[in-house]
Amino acid sequence: MTSAKKYDAIVIGAGVGGLSVATLLAKEGKKVLVLEQLDRPGGRALSIQGKEIADKGLDWYKKVLASQFTYIADSDPAIEKILADRMLDGYTLDIGYHAISANGAGYMLDFEDLIGGLPEVAKHGAMYGNYFKGTLYRDVAGTFVDPQLKKIGKEMKIPFLSFYYEAYGLPEEEIDRLEKVSFQEWAEGKGITKSDILFDHLHSVGTLFSTINDPKDISMGDIFRYFKHAFGPKLTRNVLGFVGGFVGNGTMEWSKAIVEKLKGFGGEILYKSRVLEIKVDDAKVTGVRVETPDGEETFLADTVISNIPAQHTFKVIDRKYFPEAWSTKVESMYGYGSYAPYMGLNKLVMPEEEAKMGLKNTCILPKSEGYDYDVYICWNIQSAVDPSVAPAGKYLYTAYLPLTEKESRNPELVKKIVARLPEFMEEIYPGFKESIDWKLDLVCWKLEGVAKSINQAGTQKVPVRSEHVKGLFFAGDTAKGYGVAMDCAIASGVICAGEILGKDFGIR
Ligand SMILES: Cc1cc2nc3c(=O)[nH]c(=O)nc-3n(C[C@H](O)[C@H](O)[C@H](O)COP(=O)(O)OP(=O)(O)OC[C@H]3O[C@@H](n4cnc5c(N)ncnc54)[C@H](O)[C@@H]3O)c2cc1C
Secondary structure (H helix, E strand, O other): OOOOOOEEEEEEEEEHHHHHHHHHHHHOOOOOEOOOOOOOOHHHHHHEHHHHHHHHHHHHHHHHHHHHOEEEEEEEEEOOOOOOOOOOOOOOOOOOOOOHHHHOHHHHHHHHHHHOOOOOOOOEEEEEEEEOOEEEEEEEEEOOOOOOHHHHHHHHHHOHHHHHHHHOOHHHHHHHHHHHOOOHHHHHHHHHHHHHHHHHHHHHHHHHHOOOOOOOOEEEHHHHHHHHHHHHHHHHOOOOOOOOEEEEOHHHHHHHHHHHHHHHHHOOEEEEOOOEEEEOOOOOEEEEEOOOOOOEEEEEEEEEEOOHHHHHHHHHHOOHHHHHHHHHHHOOOEEEEEEEEEEEEEOOOHHHHOOOOOOEEEEOOHHHHHOOOOOOEEEEEHHHHHHHHOOOOOOHHHHEEEEEEHOOOOOHHOOOOOOOHHHHHHHOOOOHHHHHHEEEEEEEEEEEEEEEOOOOOHHHOOEOOOOOOEEEEEEOOOOOOOOOHHHHHHHHHHHHHHHHOOOOOOOO
């Protein structure tokens, strides 16, 4: 019998949170093993080549989607025809819309700096804006402020720019307090609700950052903490020019590059290796039991980091090790889902400048249709920003429309939003429907692992170090971390590595 291999740390999951912690530990000289159930890194931030879907078939595609909490709600034409006619060939599809906050200049850049930079990954920046009553208002980006918004703010004496700048002067205790204050309440306090244009504009940005439709549930403290710590230091570095952007050739390229860094630091990664159990002895972790392509194996370590969304923790560790109140709280933390469609277009019917922007509307379907709140949309012609994701002469449209976890699983509400999207686009850009070659309607019920609501955001999430099992840690967008989804998972990975190593990496 061969003895089980021993590591300093084992990371369960190669999502962006798991890879961040693993790479930092390896860089600091730890012997690290990452175990990933899929054949590729990235987790919810993974990408698939359209050709690969047609080659491997619908069952394979559905399984990959399901492993990341996503399903195909509809398509046009039928998915079988889309694949048989190889309509997706030449496209790169992320699991749903996948923009990177500030084109990677948030916590992503802080992390990249910690591991010696990542120049090999291309990032394509985009400006964003929102439509309100037929007029386009541009988002604040770096020092740019839309003159129309500026004028309204000046004439009505509404300090709406506080949304962007107030955070920099706030002490941490005030940011902690504001975690439980909603965007709506904060905006009312500032008099921003006196202008529907200014309120809608900031609401559209608040939802972009939090993925929550209802302004009464968006945590203001989470946004402020993100602005102060992720963006603040970048203002002086002059790297904050874009609201968002896309990783070149799909979001997974970032994770693939991180895996190369990890290996360069001596770390190991095993794909198609699903952890079945975290082994615990005398309230201390001792290792993991894993299903690998070669059969079941055990790997030993005194430190195990779970990158699995925290609500699913008990799939790999017995809940008897945790107080019942803790387990119930973790299981009841809610995420936010999304309708995340793709469309292959044969021409662009909107002005070129708008095709290159991320465009938001705070209401594509009203609450009165049965939703928790008015449904918001943010869409891009991803290929206008990064041409590598569509074949020559074609265009890739991606969008995200936040839905609560419950709405994401409600067939009637999903059907309504799927039917509404082309009509909505046609209303703004006549001829849009005719430009669609194919449409694939994905829905995920866990875009955000834990919604950044006033009851759960930031410091209220699962701490990175388990208080109950020695050597057990958590990293990812459901553990302590801040800001937009991928950035939040990365921040949590950095916090987690700092906690394990007793080192301050600058994110706390
Ligand atoms: C449709 C969609 C759109 C999104 N859009 C954006 C966006 O525009 N911008 C943005 O910043 N973020 C976006 N996100 C969110 C972002 O992808 C996530 O917040 C982030 O990737 C979460 O990373 P994570 O490390 O926390 O977890 P995950 O990505 O969930 O990683 C967990 C990993 O663990 C693996 N795993 C699970 N169980 C096991 C096991 N037992 N054994 C081994 N491995 C296991 C999984 O396969 C996965 O790789 C989107 C997500 C979705 C689904």
